[in-house]
Amino acid sequence: MEFDNVFSIPKHSHFSWEQLGDIKEGRGDLGEEMPVLVYRLMQYTMLDVLGHVYGEDVANEHFRAAGHLAGTEFSKNVLDLEVDFDAFVANLQKSLMDLKIGILRMEAFDPETGNVVLTVGQDLDCSGLPITNENVCNYDEGFIAGILEAYTGKKYDVREVDCWANGDRVCRFNGRAIS
């Protein structure tokens, strides 16, 4: 073609919710779901490549940042951010279960500080991984922080304290609000 496309179409390297596309239409026969195996295949191969290029810690930071972006967009497009905290948590639990991300369970919430303790069982990222004595859910840390920030408007530092890959059966996260 001798002419350039002058229309501005964002590239897929710039994430937006709409860019996820119409999966139902695009995958008319195969449908919207796929095995967890495929998700993990992509995740851990990417971690492998990034780890080799940038080092393990930097790769984990990038994963956390990607999870944060996902959590923020997920909150804006899927969750109702106008309801009270109890309803918000109930909706979040249901959404995570419906999308088969994991079983979210609240353990503690301090309304004064905004600090939170929660667990994710049967986690998409790690449940069933071989035990390597490490916490691997960096993406989840960012994802949870993004969600909490979108709802509360506060900055959050979320760290995984128990992980399947570290010999536990549920992943436990401590979320600390940073005003």
Add this chain to the structure above:
Amino acid sequence: MLYNPADAKLDAEKLPEDFQMLGKGLQYFVASVQEVRALAKALASGDLNAALPSSGNELAAPLKSLHASLRHLTWQTYQVARGDYKQRVNFMGEFAVSFNMMVEQLQENRVALINEIEKSDRKALELEQSNSLFAAITAEISQWIIVIDRNTFEWLFSNHTPEIMLTREQFQSQLEKWLVHYVRRFNDEESAEQTGLPQPAARKESMSVEMELIHESEVQYFGVRIYPLQWQDRRALACVLSDISDEKKHMLELEDYAFRDPLTKKFSRHYGMKTLHEMLAAGKSFALCFVDLDNLKYVNDVFLHVEGDAYIMRIVKTLDEFAPDAVICRLGGDEFMLIAEGWSMEAAEARLEELRDALQQDHNTPEAKYSHSFSYGVVESGGTEDLPASELLTLADEKMYAYKRAHKVQRGAPPGAAPAAAEHSLGK
């Protein structure tokens, strides 16, 4: 390690080289078991904030998972206690089913309770509105509503105070007595009705009566309607009192106007004839007296009508003494009619003669200006001849004339009295 864990110590360095790895593995295993034991002990005592086994302790993983579940359940239970009934427990088998059922039940109960409270609030509001309406009506209406206990006669309710409703303080005790009397009467008639005994009227519904409160010359009339009712688990009567004094006085005035002679306040001719007809129709026995004042025309002519009226009143006073229950009517001018039930002709004549004598004695003194006297004729009902009222009266009239002719009375001053005043003797 099993029975005395405090003493389960092993120095791997002292072991032969080939066994050192085994010794170190054993040390790690013992430490892992001790961590698990400590967490299990804390969970058994309900302590969910105990220190958790270190990361990498795989032996503790199921217990940590249980710890996480218990922490979550604690949070959920707290949420439910705060009224968050959206909480559900997932993937915990029978416990999850029971817990979720309990929360659903709590939610249903809460909804039912809220509905009940709302219903109750609505009812309370309606009741409050009804009460305020009732209070406004009872305070505003002129009727006096008194609710009385039928057993104790206690006043359970009164929308006005006696001070406002009664024109005299003395009426209050009369009113209380009157109400007690009618409560008793109502009770008696109802019990007569229940025992099947004959009773004047059905009193289960309501009763209407008039009440008259009298003190000295003052009278207050009430129309009273009495309704039976059950109130606050008490058998009661609601008495609605309307002050009808004005109506009653007006009615008495009208009656007076229709049936009374304006001067003497004795019954009118119309009333007298009506009574005569009724007594004859009822076949009653009575004496009918026709009384005519002597010399009234002379008194009027000579001493003017004021004196004539005074003369008439003196005669009326005399006739009043005939008998307390005699019906006295002024037929017109100087003519009066007396109907005395149960009196014979002879007895009536004797009584009238006696009264005539007394009148003459009292008034025909030397100072009198004119003679006081009357003539009479008496007939008796219930005789062989069944005469109508007008004929009976005519007969009495004729007998009166006969008497008058036979007992001619001097017109002027009685014998020995001073002559009448010259200015009056010209006549009119």
